[in-house]
Amino acid sequence: MDSSGQPLIVLKGVTRIFGKGQAAVEALRGVDLRIDAGEFVAVMGPSGSGKSTCMNILGCLDTPTAGSYLFKGVEVGELSRNSRALLRRHYQGFVFQGFNLLNRTSALENVELPLIYRGATAAERKRRALQALETVGLKGWETHTPGELSGGQQQRVAIARAIVTGPEVLLADEPTGNLDTARSREIMELLTLLNRESGITIIMVTHEPDMAAYAKRTVRFLDGRVASDERNGRGN
Amino acid sequence: MLGNSILLAFREIRRNVLRSFLTILGIVIGVAAVIIMVTIGGGATVQVSQQISSLGSNLLMVTPGKRLGPGQSSDTVPFKMSDAEAIARDVRSIAAVAPVSSRSLQAVSGNENWSTNVTGTDNSYFKVTNRSVRSGRTFSESELRSGAAVCILGDTVRRKLFGNQDPMGEKIRLEKLSCKVIGVLESKGQSTMGQDQDDIVVIPLRTLQRRVTGSQNIGLIQVSVREGASTEGVQQEIGQLMRERRHLAPDEDDNFNVMDMKEITKMLTGTTQMLTALLSAVAAVSLLVGGIGIMNIMLVSVTERTHEIGIRLAIGALEREVLMQFLVEAVVLSSFGGLLGIVLALAGSVWLAGLLHVPFVFNAGIVIVAFLFSAAVGVIFGYFPALKAARLDPIVALRHE
Numbered sequence: 053m054d055s056s057g058q059p060l061i062v063l064k065g066v067t068r069i070f071g072k073g074q075a076a077v078e079a080l081r082g083v084d085l086r087i088d089a090g091e092f093v094a095v096m097g098p099s100g101s102g103k104s105t106c107m108n109i110l111g112c113l114d115t116p117t118a119g120s121y122l123f124k125g126v127e128v129g130e131l132s133r134n135s136r137a138l139l140r141r142h143y144q145g146f147v148f149q150g151f152n153l154l155n156r157t158s159a160l161e162n163v164e165l166p167l168i169y170r171g172a173t174a175a176e177r178k179r180r181a182l183q184a185l186e187t188v189g190l191k192g193w194e195t196h197t198p199g200e201l202s203g204g205q206q207q208r209v210a211i212a213r214a215i216v217t218g219p220e221v222l223l224a225d226e227p228t229g230n231l232d233t234a235r236s237r238e239i240m241e242l243l244t245l246l247n248r249e250s251g252i253t254i255i256m257v258t259h260e261p262d263m264a265a266y267a268k269r270t271v272r273f274l275d276g277r278v279a280s281d282e283r284n285g286r287g288n
Numbered sequence: 289m290l291g292n293s294i295l296l297a298f299r300e301i302r303r304n305v306l307r308s309f310l311t312i313l314g315i316v317i318g319v320a321a322v323i324i325m326v327t328i329g330g331g332a333t334v335q336v337s338q339q340i341s342s343l344g345s346n347l348l349m350v351t352p353g354k355r356l357g358p359g360q361s362s363d364t365v366p367f368k369m370s371d372a373e374a375i376a377r378d379v380r381s382i383a384a385v386a387p388v389s390s391r392s393l394q395a396v397s398g399n400e401n402w403s404t405n406v407t408g409t410d411n412s413y414f415k416v417t418n419r420s421v422r423s424g425r426t427f428s429e430s431e432l433r434s435g436a437a438v439c440i441l442g443d444t445v446r447r448k449l450f451g452n453q454d455p456m457g458e459k460i461r462l463e464k465l466s467c468k469v470i471g472v473l474e475s476k477g478q479s480t481m482g483q484d485q486d487d488i489v490v491i492p493l494r495t496l497q498r499r500v501t502g503s504q505n506i507g508l509i510q511v512s513v514r515e516g517a518s519t520e521g522v523q524q525e526i527g528q529l530m531r532e533r534r535h536l537a538p539d540e541d542d543n544f545n546v547m548d549m550k551e552i553t554k555m556l557t558g559t560t561q562m563l564t565a566l567l568s569a570v571a572a573v574s575l576l577v578g579g580i581g582i583m584n585i586m587l588v589s590v591t592e593r594t595h596e597i598g599i600r601l602a603i604g605a606l607e608r609e610v611l612m613q614f615l616v617e618a619v620v621l622s623s624f625g626g627l628l629g630i631v632l633a634l635a636g637s638v639w640l641a642g643l644l645h646v647p648f649v650f651n652a653g654i655v656i657v658a659f660l661f662s663a664a665v666g667v668i669f670g671y672f673p674a675l676k677a678a679r680l681d682p683i684v685a686l687r688h689e
Contacts, residue, residue: 113602113682134606141604152599152686156303166603168292213603 145214314578319629329564408496424471598685618670626662
């Protein structure tokens with residue numbers, strides 16, 4: 053949350069339609085959502101409920117067909133593809149279900165990748181990447197490639213890559229979808245820690261109520277609309 | 289930003305060493321081929337010029353017919369001995385005149401036989417062609433006048449027929465003519481046309497005319513111009529004299545040819561250069577094919593790496609950064625291919641030059657051009673795949689496995 057008191061994310065009547073005419077599919081039908089800095093939001097809902105489309109829009113990978121998406125007060129729908137890429141680069145981190153690491157590339161180089169695009173010096177890159185890897189508990193694994201790491205470790209590398217630039221928001225799309233329960237809990241504890249210690253806003257899509265319970269707030273999607281939005285009793 | 293692209297490109301190439309190597313193979317071969325062709329061609333041209341200048345720049349060749357070499361019409365009026373005598377008598381500033389007539393014959397000695405060039409001429413021949421007798425002697429006046437059965441061997445013929453034995457005083461047989469060896473020529477090596485100049489048997493002209501060809505004709509008159517005199521002047525005088533002797537009307541073309549070494553040099557180096565250009569063009573096509581190879585592999589690589597490009601775009605890579613990365617990758621690959629090709633070409637040229645007995649002439653120009661061309665190939669053929677990569681939709685690309 054910045055000092056102006058402005059919310060981090062505001063969606064107003066966001067609609068997203070794929071295709072045209074008869075074949076048109078309405079993935080989002082007027083979504084209103086407000087997320088403040090420092091929140092930890094779990095997004096739930098059945099397949100086809102529009103939560104992934106909403107995540108793509110939140111991550112500036114896609115733009116609304118109608119409605120408004122304000123990120124830090126900026127109307128994202130009006131930005132060019134390049135400006136949206138810069139927004140992602142400077143304020144957002146991504147964690148995916150499938151880890152999406154570059155294979156045959158060491159953990160360190162994977163984590164360095166966003167810093168290369170930000171134009172950091174080699175020394176700076178290395179320092180921050182090592183630090184991020186330490187934060188996610190992978191000290192000593194820097195030279196291992198994804199193929200040599202377990203699923204849980206790969207997801208930690210992905211999280212390190214997402215937070216290495218110090219983003220304001222971390223967008224996680226089913227980060228525990230490919231992991232067993234024990235590994236999933238470790239990842240959720242890591243995210244909780246990041247949210248609490250670094251104050252990073254986390255928006256996470258998940259199918260599992262157990263994982264959603266780690267968040268402070270749960271938003272449920274149904275048929276392209278927000279069906280429910282409630283604070284979690286457990287919280288942190 | 290360029291620094292970043294280079295860093296990313298190098299990391300990418302390192303990730304896929306084998307694929308990268310296969311990608312540049314076409315460029316390597318193309319560049320090597322072009323450079324080798326040009327280098328060997330240049331060496332051959334230099335060799336031609338050197339050999340001709342070693343003959344002496346004051347040499348004139350008088351041949352019947354309109355042109356030197358093949359394509360002479362059959363109604364060519366041949367020269368006679370009297371033509372050579374007339375030149376020696378009437379044209380000023382001449383050092384020596386040698387009438388020359390040759391035949392390809394089988395030379396036999398004992399069990400050995402060797403097909404060689406039998407040249408009938410007189411002692412002026414040695415002066416005009418800058419040759420000397422290594423052992424033995426040249427022809428005597430009486431031998432020349434009477435058409436005696438004597439011969440002087442080139443080194444190759446001596447080796448083929450006599451090996452390590454001393455040929456002096458031995459008899460060799462040239463068709464029906466049996467003649468005595470009176471000398472061996474100093475070795476001269478290969479000629480401009482790649483002929484072995486030591487593959488020769490010299491006999492008196494009259495001997496050849498009477499006992500081999502049975503005709504009074506002379507194939508060629510070689511004239512050496514006196515030191516310091518104008519070659520062109522002598523050329524003109526000979527032309528004038530020949531027109532008179534052949535009774536040509538003023539409107540008729542010359543039916544003979546007086547060439548000086550400059551013209552012959554120009555003609556021969558022209559041929560070599562044309563051949564070089566032709567071969568280089570063929571090699572350049574292979575370079576182009578190499579470029580298309582790069583484009584192919586880059587296109588495949590874009591498809592193969594769609595997911596990776598999606599990751600980069602999602603992380604915040606700009607379109608132009610992805611474009612740059614792929615472009616730099618293509619240029620780095622093709623330049624590296626160019627460098628490899630240059631190294632290969634230089635090694636290959638040195639080796640080939642030794643094999644073909646052609647001097648190795650380093651041509652910095654073609655090396656630079658080939659390198660720049662290979663880099664340009666990277667830009668041109670890398671651009672389309674790079675653009676394709678940059679334009680990918682990150683959402684679609686991420687879903688692509």
